[in-house]
Amino acid sequence: MKRSPACRVSIVIKALNEEANVAAAIESCLAALSGMDGEVVLADSASTDGTVQVARRYPIRIVQLARPQERSCGAGPQLGWQHCQGEYVQIVDGDMKMVPGFLEQALSFLAQHPEIAGVAGRVVELNTASVEYRERGERSQRAEAHRRPGAVDRLDGGGLYRRRAIEEAGWFSDRNLHSYEEFDLALRLRARGWKLWRLPVDAVTHHGHDSPPYRLLLRRWRSRYACGAGEVLRAALAQGRARGVLRGLRELRLYLAVIGWWAVLASAPLWPLAARDAALAFGALLLAPVAVMAWRKRSLSRAIYSVVSWNVHAAGVLRGLLARRQPPQALIPSLVIQDPYTAARHGQEMCS
Numbered sequence: 001m002k003r004s005p006a007c008r009v010s011i012v013i014k015a016l017n018e019e020a021n022v023a024a025a026i027e028s029c030l031a032a033l034s035g036m037d038g039e040v041v042l043a044d045s046a047s048t049d050g051t052v053q054v055a056r057r058y059p060i061r062i063v064q065l066a067r068p069q070e071r072s073c074g075a076g077p078q079l080g081w082q083h084c085q086g087e088y089v090q091i092v093d094g095d096m097k098m099v100p101g102f103l104e105q106a107l108s109f110l111a112q113h114p115e116i117a118g119v120a121g122r123v124v125e126l127n128t129a130s131v132e133y134r135e136r137g138e139r140s141q142r143a144e145a146h147r148r149p150g151a152v153d154r155l156d157g158g159g160l161y162r163r164r165a166i167e168e169a170g171w172f173s174d175r176n177l178h179s180y181e182e183f184d185l186a187l188r189l190r191a192r193g194w195k196l197w198r199l200p201v202d203a204v205t206h207h208g209h210d211s212p213p214y215r216l217l218l219r220r221w222r223s224r225y226a227c228g229a230g231e232v233l234r235a236a237l238a239q240g241r242a243r244g245v246l247r248g249l250r251e252l253r254l255y256l257a258v259i260g261w262w263a264v265l266a267s268a269p270l271w272p273l274a275a276r277d278a279a280l281a282f283g284a285l286l287l288a289p290v291a292v293m294a295w296r297k298r299s300l301s302r303a304i305y306s307v308v309s310w311n312v313h314a315a316g317v318l319r320g321l322l323a324r325r326q327p328p329q330a331l332i333p334s335l336v337i338q339d340p341y342t343a344a345r346h347g348q349e350m351c352s
Contacts, residue, residue, distance in 0.1 A: 007085055012089060023057075028096075033103070043079040063079060065334060097205045
């Protein structure tokens, strides 16, 4: 859906039950837009806490999913996209804060590089107490390819995108995805010749959730977040881009290997071994991943968590591959709760 931009920059905050963090997120976005022609759009996924009530204190557009069952990581950004009007669109989470100065640098970079569809910076993780976020921080320190400054194949953690590039890609975010929505967007953009870039500057700070690690895994299963790898693979199969997904998602290859490991374990009754030897072989194969990870991480608890996480996400791959899909370009039913920008622009038109 193409339309003429009504402002220069839209910052979309996607949120679900972020009552404790959303005020800081909104204030950082309003500060980032100071002196610019811009807008802040809160895309709320039918929060059940006070997220919307807190957000109503600020002069921003607030939109909400009309049906809570539509919740997904992909639906939030797409909902915001439906209701934003900027020439450039920045996406952030409800537990993030924008770092002062990043937006100006990103806009300047895009102005100088018309072939770039989107630009991001560093995501600074503040929650180092949780096992999950400590692992993520260590992966960042090892400089995964898409986290290094320069040309990247995706903008995990949000970024600033050109509206024109998104319109060419068809839609901002696939509503069917419960994770990996930014990777899917990157695949579609790069298929049309666009490039992505990460600047060597801090862009946002991210606090993350303070759930115990195993409770976080359980929540990711219940919310279908763990299904994202399977969902994005299914979407890519339909679009003829499965090779790009398998090449770009190293963890998906790991989860597929775990499924293969299950198959080998399940075949134990067919092994041509004596019962005692088969039991020993089965036990060794069952415990091998934990032993290898304990050696690599120098921690038995972290090793067990890693292996449990692999198994949860591997099961999620199968669940995601079997999930029904809705047309990703179709409008998501939504409610406009507050919109000061439209009222202000209408007033300007009346005065002119």
